[in-house]
Amino acid sequence: MTKTLALVAHDHKKSELIRWAIEHKAELQKHRLVATGTTGGLLQKALTLEVKRFQSGPLGGDQQIGALIAEGELDCLIFFWDPLNPAPHDPDVKALLRLCSVWNLPVACNTATADMLITSPLFFEGNYQRKMPEF
Ligand SMILES: O=C(CO)COP(=O)(O)O
Numbered sequence: 001m002t003k004t005l006a007l008v009a010h011d012h013k014k015s016e017l018i019r020w021a022i023e024h025k026a027e028l029q030k031h032r033l034v035a036t037g038t039t040g041g042l043l044q045k046a047l048t049l050e051v052k053r054f055q056s057g058p059l060g061g062d063q064q065i066g067a068l069i070a071e072g073e074l075d076c077l078i079f080f081w082d083p084l085n086p087a088p089h090d091p092d093v094k095a096l097l098r099l100c101s102v103w104n105l106p107v108a109c110n111t112a113t114a115d116m117l118i119t120s121p122l123f124f125e126g127n128y129q130r131k132m133p134e135f
Helices: 011-023 037-047 061-070 090-102 111-118
Strands: 004-009 032-035 076-080
Touching (some): 004 061, 011 037, 011 111, 076 090, 076 111
Parallel strands (some): 004 076
């Protein structure tokens, strides 16, 4: 079943995300991919796949991906954020991660979790429907 996946990485984590994405290209190419601006450009080049690019993170890209979550249009977020370097748009980063919890959205912040998510038969092959919160 085709899902919509968002891929995002901070500058010091971009090479890690690109390596991960190349490793999992066979699975990624079955899905719709969206990304923040710079990450999306790098992914397009590395994967030769279509990637819908939003604004760069500091210019509102995290918020655009957050809006997809709130609209129920995103199935999964791979977000390699940088725990060692401060980002000017840290409030946006926190807001995006917060929405993942609000909407019970699968989110991977490192390669180990991303490996498990992308290879999960429950998520990608079964009819798994994540439980939506009741407000
Ligand atoms: O800053 C980001 C996520 O918070 C990522 O933005 P870019 O992909 O444009 O570098």
